[in-house]
Amino acid sequence: MAPRNILFLMTDQHRADTLGSYGNALAATPVLDELAATGTRFDSWYTPTAICTPARASLLTGQAPFRHRVLANHERNVGYLEDITPGTFTFVEALREKRYNTGLVGKWHAGTEKNAADFGFDGPDLPGWHNPVDNEDYLGFLRERNLPPYAISDRIRGTLPNGGPGNLLAARLHQPVEATFEYYLATRTIELLERYAADVDRDGTPFFLELSFFGPHLPYIVPDEFFDMFDPADVELPKSVIETFEGKPPVQRNYSAHWTFDTMPIEVTRKLIAVYWGYVALIDQQIGRVMDALRRLGLVDDTAVFFTCDHGEFTGAHRLHDKGPAMYEDIYRTPGIVRVPGAPAGQVRGEFVSLVDATATILDIAGIDPSPAVDSRSLLPLVRGESPVWPEEIVCEFHGHHFPYPQRMLRERRYKLVVNPDSVNELYDLQVDPDELINVYAHPEMAEVRGRMMRRLYVALRERGDNFYHWMTTMYDVGDVDYDPTQSGLDETTYRSGERVG
Incomplete structure (x- = not known):
């Protein structure tokens, strides 16, 4: 019997080269590496656009950004639409019509006026682009467990062109792992998974459950164990750190100044990368808790598992941080892993695929016609080891940020x-x-x-x-x-x- 349940694991601003399965010999990502070893790893998985809200709206609708027209993050919007037009097809509403349970725990950021619940997702309402550590559900989680509140030190930031302090890039978090927002998200996901598992046992109701971390998006704010996990001396700097911007669009040099790269010693860049890897390790650990729950509940053989992100991150590459108006591989090529029970294990596919293709794949698994996801193509033939005719190119787009x-x-x-x-x-x-x-x-x-x-x-x-x-x-x-x-x-x-x- 084909799997019907779907567990969708998603991160934000995540470089492919932070994972062991993508070639990082120092990475501490055993859970995601095991998922790749038992599923299909895509080596040419791209985001349709390297910006959070448009990419997430594309996943939701199966449409390229130019088509759904939600083209910028609310926090830096410059006049574009901020919400999907009423009546636009979304995969979650299609799943609900198919009598699926649908849950999302974590980052939504696919619109402003409408939240995840408006589209049919169960789960806590967690708006914004970064860990909302003042969210009442999270604060209640801490109180119930007598855990300490959010507090940070050792802030890392540069100096802006106007002389002011730069954006916060990283900091040391003074909380135990059990109090982190990442642990909280995994806990809430496990709770919802247990609820959905009971429905599977009772009447066979299938589920789609998405765990969407706010990290490893900067600022990288993690406890001691992960802040100091990697020795900066062991970090190999990206070769593009020698970028001169010669013959490049001038906006890239301006963005480098905005992200204060040249105002910080190169040793700080090494530390930032080390902390970024530590943040990925923390997330991998929390994903492990969810995967353990999937096994404990007997759902592994009937659940397809996805792992991907909305886009990548520079972490010093091309003397940049975050993302922006530069279409480099660092922010457009991302990790993408899909495990479907019964499909070959340990595959590596080189075809050009997109985050948008996850939409049709979700629908295909659910037995729903994927054609309304007009810019999406099901990945199931690739996951099953077939050799379909496939495009030998990919088109991506960008519309602005700031x-x-x-x-x-x-x-x-x-x-x-x-x-x-x-x-x-x-x-x-x-x-x-x-x-x-x-x-x-x-x-x-x-x-x-x-x-x-x-x-x-x-x-x-x-x-x-x-x-x-x-x-x-x-x-x-x-x-x-x-x-x-x-x-x-x-x-x-x-x-x-x-x-x-x-």
Whole structure:
């Protein structure tokens, strides 16, 4: 019998290279590594956009960001929609119609006026982008267990261009692990899992349960055990820490100043990475508690398990922190693991897949038509070891954070093209420059690759209905077009039936 239950494990701002299963020899991630060893690890899993709310709205709807139009985080919104338009398809409402129990414990951040409960999720209401340590349910959790409140020291931050203190990047948390927000989230998830397991036993009601951690998003605030888990001397800095921004869009240098990279010694960068790895280890430990509960409740053989995140994190790569208007692998390529009972174990798939594809996969597992998730494709054929026809490229997008900043990216196996309307475009040869340090867009020898990829991106955007292509029509060689790119509707001598006649 195919599995019907779904446990969806999600983190926020999580680099793929923090996991042992993705090649980090120092990582303390035995639980997620075991999930990869017993399931399918995707090596080319991408976010549709490296920003929290739009990515999460894409997971919810199965739509690319340009289509659902929730394009920025509430906290830094610059005029975009803040909630999914009423009537938009969501996978959770489809599951509810199929008589699923549906729960979400942790970060929602997929809208502002509407919370997770408005879409049919059980679980505590936990708004915002960071651990809401003043949330009443969490405070009650601490009181019930006589645990100490949130308190921090050893803050790490740089100096802003205007001379003010930079964003908090990390701090030492003066609470035992049992009092951390991560432990609280895992506990509430286990409680809901036990409730759902009782329904499975009573009448076979299936469930979808998502545990969504707020971390390892910065600031990395963890107890001593994890703050000091890794020796900074053992941390290998990302090679792109030598970034010069030469030939790159100037906004990247500005973002580096915003994140105060050059105002902190390189030893601080090593410590930040070490604490970030410690934060990942804390989360892995708490996921382990949930996986233990899944086994204890006898649900392993009938439950598909996902692990992924909304997007990545720089942690010093390209002299940046957080995320922003730079479409580097550090924030677009993320971990993605799927375990489906009965499917081959220990697979590694290299196909280009997306967080958006998780939507159709969830629906497919539930026996629901995935076609309303219009930009999503079920991963089940890949998880089952099949060899379906699959795209050899992926398109990603960005719309701004702090300020509007539209970008589109086409990623092939070897090359990546980024179109930046306000600035220089970018082209990277990832075979010879995996760290994306050298922008070869203007190099004469790249003319064929540049032209081919520009034309392919143009066609892909038109096929999707992403109007970004209009800018490309007039600015670049995109090949023959079958419409009047001026959109005037007046110059009938210029275009007729797609052919230039004047």
